[in-house]
Amino acid sequence: MNVYEAVRSRRSVRGFLGQPVPAAALTRVISAALRAPSGGNLQPWRVYLLSGSPLEDLKSRVRHRIAAGDRGDPPPVRPYPAALPAIYAERLADMGQRRYGAVGVARDDDEGRARVRARNWECFGAPTALFCYLDEGMLAPQWMDAGIFLQSVMLLLRAEGLDSCPQIAWAEYHRTVAEVIRPPDGHVLACGMSIGYADPREPGPPMPRAPLPEIVTFLDG
Numbered sequence: 001m002n003v004y005e006a007v008r009s010r011r012s013v014r015g016f017l018g019q020p021v022p023a024a025a026l027t028r029v030i031s032a033a034l035r036a037p038s039g040g041n042l043q044p045w046r047v048y049l050l051s052g053s054p055l056e057d058l059k060s061r062v063r064h065r066i067a068a069g070d071r072g073d074p075p076p077v078r079p080y081p082a083a084l085p086a087i088y089a090e091r092l093a094d095m096g097q098r099r100y101g102a103v104g105v106a107r108d109d110d111e112g113r114a115r116v117r118a119r120n121w122e123c124f125g126a127p128t129a130l131f132c133y134l135d136e137g138m139l140a141p142q143w144m145d146a147g148i149f150l151q152s153v154m155l156l157l158r159a160e161g162l163d164s165c166p167q168i169a170w171a172e173y174h175r176t177v178a179e180v181i182r183p184p185d186g187h188v189l190a191c192g193m194s195i196g197y198a199d200p201r202e203p204g205p206p207m208p209r210a211p212l213p214e215i216v217t218f219l220d221g
């Protein structure tokens, strides 16, 4: 698989087969992704990979919290700015419509949406999950580094026939994630990611992208 194929075939998969992820493939992917660039070569990411009983333990703890009506922890970082400029607010709304519409959940069906969202904390059935932490003192450039690392992981997973879903949703239960993972003090959960083999019965809605001229300006002499 070449890089274009990896980029084009990567999507956020929200339905996985239970088939385990081979440990050797995971090691190959993470080892190669550690080649990701970072400003000053800080390599600010701290990565945890959970499968088997630690992942079951985590899922079960969050499941119990949700069943008890617990709406989660105050997020360490807001997922979006409070005042989202209109163009981004429109894209966010469009994404929600496609995602929930694809599973027949209406815009005003809060309970249905919560039920679909809760699949996040079941890893959408994936047998493996990655959690990426950063030192809480890190700044925007290091968060960008972490994003580059995570995209490297997602593309390399494609080369192994594996799929993924990056999940900021795990930050909503970051205290429970920390209970299981026990990251070093002063570290903040930047992102989770479900990893596994896509369930072909759950293709998910294709998410469009803005056309190139809307995003890119070529300044040429």
Ligand SMILES: Cc1cc2nc3c(=O)[nH]c(=O)nc-3n(C[C@H](O)[C@H](O)[C@H](O)COP(=O)(O)O)c2cc1C
Pocket (backbone or CB within 6 Å): 010, 011, 012, 013, 014, 095, 120, 165, 166, 167, 168, 169, 170, 191, 207
């Ligand atoms: C940093 C980050 C966090 C995300 N968090 C979630 C999440 O918590 N749950 C989820 O289902 N998708 C999540 N996504 C997936 C986005 O919704 C998805 O990337 C976007 O809609 C484009 O779709 P695609 O990835 O299928 O191309 C996240 C993506 C990124 C990059």
